[in-house]
Amino acid sequence: MVATPTRQLSLEEFLQLPETKPASEYSNGEIIQKPMPQGKHSRLQAKSVNAINNLVEDAKIALAFPELRCTFGGRSIVPDVAVFAWNRIPVDEKGNIANVFNTYPDWTIEILSPEQSATKPIKNILHCLNHGTSLGWLIDPEECNIIVYPQNQQPIYLENETDILPVHEIVKELHLTLGQLFKCLKLN
Incomplete structure (x- = not known):
């Protein structure tokens, strides 16, 4: 039996499809549905969105958006969080604010879901960095660490509670340690 190749969708065709829950993403003709966010991811x-917006929204410096295409x-x-x-x-x-964002975020944050491979979120962060984004974070809630991806630099691995998280220059007033970020997961 000969396999018939399926026609890949164009980006324009993908954008005409109805949105899915959880969201689907498009890369090189392939549609990939994101995993359903769970408790740690959502928190x-x-x-992240609240900490950033509390510092910069009223001053009209930037805005952080959750799950923005x-x-x-x-x-x-x-991205799980896109900061513009x-x-x-x-x-x-x-x-x-427009409904359609045909541009890259200034800062992108991806949060791993349980049993999710880091490959797809890293590919998204690198895509952003290659198109103008200045900073990316990959947060791993299970391991309580973050890999920071500054533009045109080596990634930085942070795992100690006292590590200060590098932030985008537009939110330079945000002083947050790794321990402070992950503290939000504790209920006692």
């Missing part, structure tokens, strides 16, 4: 995502460089990805400098946030004709 770390909320903590970003389409650029031939791919359409949905205020002047880079797409707006519609009324001056409101």
